[in-house]
Amino acid sequence: MSLGPYASFIVTSYVLVAAVVLLLIVWIIADYRRQQTRLKEIEASGITRRSGRSAADIR
């Protein structure tokens, strides 16, 4: 597979797309972890949901 004279443009665009998508994924996972730890902290301080179930429980 030869990419011709404009190989750098093609590679750059693919790399950029990969980078931005990875960034999105990392951001979403980090956000998820942050919310989970916050919920656990609140629960540890004795506040529970009315249903009596764990706030961090998502199942």
Next chain:
Amino acid sequence: MSALGALIRRDIRIALRVGGGALIGVLFFLTVTVLMPFAVGPDLALLSRLGPAILWLGALLASLLTLDRLFTADHEDGSLDLIVMSRTPLELACAAKALAHWIAAGLPLIIATPVLGLLLNLDGTATLAVAATLLAGTPALTFTGMIGAALAVTLHRGGLLLAVLVLPLSIPVLIFGVAASQAAISGPLPFGTPFSILCALSLASLVIGPFAAAASLRHGLD
């Protein structure tokens, strides 16, 4: 010193939190710049000639409009009373607030400049020149704009009045900012002359701004 550090940290933190306006300034800058080609046409040669002027006008308006709440927010919730009463000289507190505002709202404008330069067909040197002049010139805009923001507290009015008061004061900065960028792109003047005048304007406003703002705040409280 730690008092000023605390003030700067607090203001930056508020600007970056939910409800803070740090990034709205950049968005405004972006939008104004993108609007220009629709008015003058998509001719790239023309755009690259007008580029520095468009970017400077956009940055000027963006940094002015975000200044609106610099003191009003603190006045409304009573923080300003305590700042005036404190052992920190009011002039230094004003300077700290302006510095925090510049870091949160002025620096992002400079970071966005290369992207906008691309849209306006500016080449590398031209973009660099505009970014350098903005880096030297936006502190002057913030520190002179601060005077207007302090007057807005006194007069219980903000928004457009602030713009009308401050825009004439920022004309010198605009002249030398655009002149320096043009000099770097096409000449015939050397870049250094207008650029050093721009730096001098910034330094002067660093001194005048806090004193004028503090004076108008002291008299404006009731």
Next chain:
Amino acid sequence: MKLTETLTDLANPTRFLALTARILPWLAGVTAILLAIGLYQSAMAPDDYQQGATVKIMFIHVPNAWLSMFVWSVMSVAALGTLVWRHPLADVAAKAAAPIGAAFTFLALVTGSLWGRPMWGTYWEWDARLTSVLILFLMYLGLIALWRAVEDPSRAARAAAVLTLVGAINIPIIKFSVDWWNTLHQPASVMRMGGSTLDKAFLWPLLVMAIAFSLLFVTLHLAAMRNEILRRRVRSLQMMQASRVTFASEAGAGSRDGSAPKGAA
């Protein structure tokens, strides 16, 4: 009481969370496989006789451009859900979609300008299509700014929903005006992206990539919605925590007096 209302509202999202937890791994897996197939096919695709190898940028540019519009329509449906049916998940969906949509729109812009560079000689040309995408990008950023400007999510949701719908109506008008503005200034088209007839050799990889990216969006969107629901749960629990502090202090105020820091330090 307002608090109980908030908590009953969570009942429905709770079922959503359970469902999400079950299907997210599968969705992620299918997305990864489809992306791998799509990438392989685009690598193997032949060069275009006019554009040469740069045609490969099309395989990622077009899916992103498609998503930039698709995400806005998803948000418009969600906005209707917020305004008309007041569905509790609707504003969660709208809020979670905005940053993802902005990211895809950004990618459409960047890949478009990288694709255009060999043709135009500059990274940016005020080409009608790219300009419309740029305006769409600005609208996404404005929407995100709106969400960030208001602390109470249910209040922000109404405003954002109205803005989204106005945007949806305005996008065709903007598109039309930009086309008109562009032809007024540049009678001869600079380039025609993709061309009208697409070779089958390009069609298949493009289709697979488009489906893979759409699935990627669905996966990310569901995960982001889950985050948003948890964020709101944190918020309502924190408010509960704040109000409980007062009750606790009423019971213990008498004893707390003694524990105050003695003035003489």
Next chain:
Amino acid sequence: MRLSGRNLKCVRGGREVFSGLDLSAAAGEALAVTGPNGAGKTSLLRVLAGLLVPAEGTVALEGGDAELSLPEQAHYLGHRDALKPALSVAENLSFWREFLGGKTEDAGRCLTAVALDHAAHLPAAYLSAGQRRRLSIARLLSVRRPVWLLDEPTSALDAAGQALFVGLMRDHLASGGLIVAATHLPLGIDARDLRIGGAA
């Protein structure tokens, strides 16, 4: 230490609020400024805090720190709470603690004293009016200042909060502090009455 005001006259918006007002308070003493609405209670406190310039007369603090002016040795608790809703309770308090400077108390203990320690990490936006007032009171505790200028300090507080605040004021007076409070409710501590605008 003695806070004194002599022949004070205050004019606001072209209207004379009060004139010929004398006041004095010694260390360990509380002064309750009372009077009908519009009599100038808030204006008097703002004159003492240096936020308003009196049209006539002088304000002086004898026996305090000679290097510092009266406002720099005073806490002002106004109608507005000087809190930022975007910051957490602890961030709000520690900002004022660092910014006001001087002798400081541990921020955590001050929050405990006003029964807000459980809310330390919550955004201030979630607090009720009474809780916001408690947080402002924590500011008075976090930095040592001899003079407290309080404007309707108990207005938003519930019974428990008022009892708590009375205890804190007693502690402050016992440690040689001085309080000037504008109020239309009984303060709950032994205070000398200063009635202004009483003729109306």
